[in-house]
Amino acid sequence: MTTTTTPATGVSTLSSSGVFIRRSLLHSIRDGEGLLMAIALPVMLMLMFTVVFGGAIQGDGRYIDYVVPGIILTCAGFGASSTAVSVSRDMTAGAMLRYRTMPFVASTSIVGHVIASVVRNLVATAVVIGVAFAIGFRPDADLGGWIAALGIVTLWILAVTSVFAVIGLIAGSPEAANGYGFIILFLPYLSSAFVPIETMPDWIAPVAEYQPVTPIIETIRSALVGGEGQPLVSILWCLGIILVALVLAAWRFPRTPVR
Amino acid sequence: MTPVIEVRALQKSFRHQRVLNNLNMTIDGGVVALLGPNGAGKTTLVSILTTLIRPDAGTARVLGHDVVRDASTVRSLVRVTGQATSLDELLTGRENLAMLGKLLGLGRTATNRADELLERLDLAAAGRKAVRTYSGGMRRRLDLAASLIAPAKVLILDEPTTGLDPVSRARVWDDIRQLAIDGTTVLLTTQTLDEAEALADRVTVLHRGGIVADGTVGELTALVGGQSVVLVDTAGSVLERVETDGTRASVAAALERMQRDNGARVELRSPSLEDAFAKLTQIEEVAA
Ligand SMILES: Nc1ncnc2c1ncn2[C@@H]1O[C@H](COP(=O)(O)OP(=O)(O)O)[C@@H](O)[C@H]1O
Numbered sequence: 001m002t003t004t005t006t007p008a009t010g011v012s013t014l015s016s017s018g019v020f021i022r023r024s025l026l027h028s029i030r031d032g033e034g035l036l037m038a039i040a041l042p043v044m045l046m047l048m049f050t051v052v053f054g055g056a057i058q059g060d061g062r063y064i065d066y067v068v069p070g071i072i073l074t075c076a077g078f079g080a081s082s083t084a085v086s087v088s089r090d091m092t093a094g095a096m097l098r099y100r101t102m103p104f105v106a107s108t109s110i111v112g113h114v115i116a117s118v119v120r121n122l123v124a125t126a127v128v129i130g131v132a133f134a135i136g137f138r139p140d141a142d143l144g145g146w147i148a149a150l151g152i153v154t155l156w157i158l159a160v161t162s163v164f165a166v167i168g169l170i171a172g173s174p175e176a177a178n179g180y181g182f183i184i185l186f187l188p189y190l191s192s193a194f195v196p197i198e199t200m201p202d203w204i205a206p207v208a209e210y211q212p213v214t215p216i217i218e219t220i221r222s223a224l225v226g227g228e229g230q231p232l233v234s235i236l237w238c239l240g241i242i243l244v245a246l247v248l249a250a251w252r253f254p255r256t257p258v259r
Numbered sequence: 260m261t262p263v264i265e266v267r268a269l270q271k272s273f274r275h276q277r278v279l280n281n282l283n284m285t286i287d288g289g290v291v292a293l294l295g296p297n298g299a300g301k302t303t304l305v306s307i308l309t310t311l312i313r314p315d316a317g318t319a320r321v322l323g324h325d326v327v328r329d330a331s332t333v334r335s336l337v338r339v340t341g342q343a344t345s346l347d348e349l350l351t352g353r354e355n356l357a358m359l360g361k362l363l364g365l366g367r368t369a370t371n372r373a374d375e376l377l378e379r380l381d382l383a384a385a386g387r388k389a390v391r392t393y394s395g396g397m398r399r400r401l402d403l404a405a406s407l408i409a410p411a412k413v414l415i416l417d418e419p420t421t422g423l424d425p426v427s428r429a430r431v432w433d434d435i436r437q438l439a440i441d442g443t444t445v446l447l448t449t450q451t452l453d454e455a456e457a458l459a460d461r462v463t464v465l466h467r468g469g470i471v472a473d474g475t476v477g478e479l480t481a482l483v484g485g486q487s488v489v490l491v492d493t494a495g496s497v498l499e500r501v502e503t504d505g506t507r508a509s510v511a512a513a514l515e516r517m518q519r520d521n522g523a524r525v526e527l528r529s530p531s532l533e534d535a536f537a538k539l540t541q542i543e544e545v546a547a
């Protein structure tokens with residue numbers, strides 16, 4: 001080996017985050033099947049709701065304008081769930097043990113997984129919007145509307161991903177991590193994503209009304225195709241979820257067993 | 260001079276089990292083998308020295324830096340290859356090394372350094388494949404290389420060859436010999452005596468949570484004292500063993516006491532590290 005024995009000083013939190021973001025993006029690209037599913041599933045879901053159910057649900061043909069915001073949010077859940085598996089794999093398969101013996105903030109590896117998830121999801125969102133246009137989605141939003149909609153979507157992706165990252169920290173194995181989070185994937189179906197809340201049975205309507213997905217979808221819908229939104233409520237929901245996830249992660253991370 | 264590793268009155272328990280019990284150890288340099296059977300507490304000590312877990316009581320210092328109070332300095336001085344491999348299975352070997360190099364602050368030189376290391380270890384071709392396709396031996400060797408990507412003052416290897424076939428084991432031994440000669444202090448744990456003898460200048464024996472012996476291989480065998488007379492059958496198995504002090508009278512007395520005589524051969528054996536270990540840990544000696 002070389003004769004220099006000046007020990008490594010490690011790197012700043014910013015640098016290690018950068019290294020780990022690159023690593024997680026590489027993972028995403030290497031896992032071709034996973035990436036394909038993350039994009040194909042939302043597209044299939046959209047085609048099903050618009051082409052297959054669309055006619056039955058709303059005869060005037062504008063159901064597509066109603067449903068696309070909901071599809072985009074559902075898609076964010078799909079794409080983020082693999083974050084739980086990635087984080088759990090790091091925690092249980094030994095990689096984190098090595099990071100913890102090295103001179104940088106080891107938890108920045110989780111930041112890498114979270115940012116990569118946001119990037120993957122934004123790509124999937126772009127594809128979904130592209131396909132939506134191809135099959136007749138015609139929003140009348142201006143640039144400001146698009147920026148507002150994408151801003152909320154990004155915030156929601158970040159919130160969902162944070163929750164899945166915490167699931168990955170707590171789960172005992174990557175397989176278990178994969179199994180959790182059903183509820184999050186289920187939330188959009190219990191919201192105004194696919195059908196208006198007024199059409200739901202009385203006992204379920206309040207659940208749909210007061211869960212985070214409904215105001216967020218309404219906000220995206222209002223930004224893109226008009227109607228009433230709840231931007232403040234949406235932002236507060238997202239920030240609240242992210243804050244709770246951060247607190248849980250900060251509590252859990254130092255307590256994960258060494259073996 | 261400050262010792263490289265200095266452990267004083269170290270205690271660690273898991274629930275009601277005391278794993279490290281008032282452990283004292285000083286390492287001044289070179290290659291030191293920490294020898295102990297499965298469950299002796301080797302990995303627990305390694306985890307404390309590498310800042311992964313905290314001791315219940317006592318202190319551990321690396322070049323004078325306390326592993327609890329000054330953990331970040333210790334992390335920059337010590338590199339470790341743990342008992343279980345800790346690689347990124349989805350990345351290639353080369354990407355693994357380069358990434359760890361960047362995380363240690365090598366910057367743009369990390370990739371060159373990774374290539375250089377892979378070349379030296381004859382892993383250049385394997386380095387371009389994803390780690391999840393590696394054999395156990397290759398994984399282990401890359402895991403070792405991962406600890407050498409940047410210069411360190413102390414290198415800790417926790418059972419570097421456990422579970423490997425004899426060929427892979429010999430390669431890892433070569434790697435350690437080749438790589439650990441530039442003044443880096445190496446602490447390696449092992450369950451086998453031949454590994455300690457093959458690689459280490461000094462051997463420290465860990466038993467029941469404490470150090471029961473410490474010295475060169477020669478010093479440890481000397482501890483056991485005299486030679487023994489053994490009776491071996493044609494297959495080479497020891498049928499009977501009687502300890503002597505090496506004098507003519509005691510060897511003769513030993514032969515007198517031996518019962519079996521059906522074609523067995525007599526040998527005079529010097530104590531091996533195996534004997535020393537058995538004696539020190541009071542473990543029932545297996546037929547040599
Ligand atoms: N995290 C832990 N929780 C409970 N028991 C543990 C833990 N770590 C180690 N032990 C116990 O401590 C003892 C020593 O373990 P270890 O240090 O791994 O020994 P070695 O590495 O010498 O085989 C074993 O009996 C093991 O079961």
Ligand SMILES: [Mg+2]
Nearest residue numbers: 301302342418
């Ligand atoms: Mg061990």
